[in-house]
Amino acid sequence: MLDKTLCENDIRRIAIVGSGVAGLTAAIKLKQQGHEVTVFEKSRGPGGRLAAKRLADGSADIGAQYFTARNPEFLPFLAEFAGNNRFALWKGEFGFQDKEGEWQAFPDEPRYVGLPRMTAISRALSAHVNVVAETRIESLVRDDNGWALVDTSGQQLGTFEQIIITAPPAQARDLLAQSRLPHLAKQLDDAVFRVLPCWAVAVRFEENPWSRHVGMRCDHPVLYWVANNSSKPGRSDQDQHGRGAWWVMHAAPEWTQRNVDTAPEQVTAELVAAFRELTGTKAAVTDSVAHRWLYARSEGGANSGHLWFPEQGIGLAGDWLSGGRVEGAFDSACSLVSACTEQPVSQ
Secondary structure, three states, X not given: OOOOOOOOOOOOEEEEEOOOHHHHHHHHHHHHOXXXXXXXXXXXXXXXXXXXXXXXXXXXXXXXXXXXXXXXXXXXXXHHHOOHHHEEEOOOOEEEEOOOOOEEEOOOOOOEEEOOOOHHHHHHHHOOOEEEOOOOEXXXXXXXXXXXXXXXOOOEEEEEOEEEEOOOHHHHHHHHHHOOOHHHHHHHHHHXXXXXXXXXXXXXXXXXXXXXXXXXXXXXXXXXXXXXXXXXXOOXXXXXXXOOEEEEEEEOHHHHHHOOOOOHHHHHHHHHXXXXXXXXXXXXXXXXXEXXXXXXXXXXXXXXXXXXXXXXOEEEOOHHXXXXXXXXXXXXXXXXXXXXXXXXXXX
């Protein structure tokens, strides 16, 4: 039995799987307490759903489109560890379609974006912790000292007394199952079912196709969300004459599920056709890029904040445990750190 709840002044080695907002927040908070923390990330760099695609003339945010700051601790945390120059207000009119297809105004709430792209926030946060990139964790192996992490090549990456998993629930469940922890893996079955996929397409139009809103929640069988990426602060993706605009389109979850294996070119064509139907634009498309999110956002279910298994010394955090928003990942990480260290953490 590994009861690894930390006590004050009890310094331990802790591994974090995943370097999105939850993983980086947990790493920073634990490092502040003096613990030795290593973050393992399967991709080339940190970010999670704070993702952007580099383009010939800039970049487009294809994951989370913005974040709110309802928790008064979130912006001060970003200001301290990412820097005030890494995020800014996204101003403009936001709308949603009602069931009659009429456009209504979104609730008036400050919305923030990363500068010059969403990934700038996670990259700035990652500078404060030890991140091992391009390393996919295959399993956890228990030994007398805790948990040995094993990557997909079979290499052991060290032994840690606590493990925090911030991967999407499907990947977290697989990791737990492969680590001979089926009773923990089973607890994620409902969460896995509730995480929805999403096709994201960034499209450059020769001229701005819609001037009324900068972001729109759609009541459409194909489109769920569309936004003028070029309207965000710090973006410089117009041509030398100041023309053109990049728009990001997120497909509806049900449509994505039916088309999860459709070719990106066909997905792009169908989303652009739906956008033309929605807006009536005839503006020419000059470039595009598509990305498939298998684990895009969580819908419904319990919001327990985090999961902590003290006997195993394993915890889970992520936005899917705290409302699905970007700042929910921050809230989840803070609550997990408080639980596994028995030290209150601001959130």
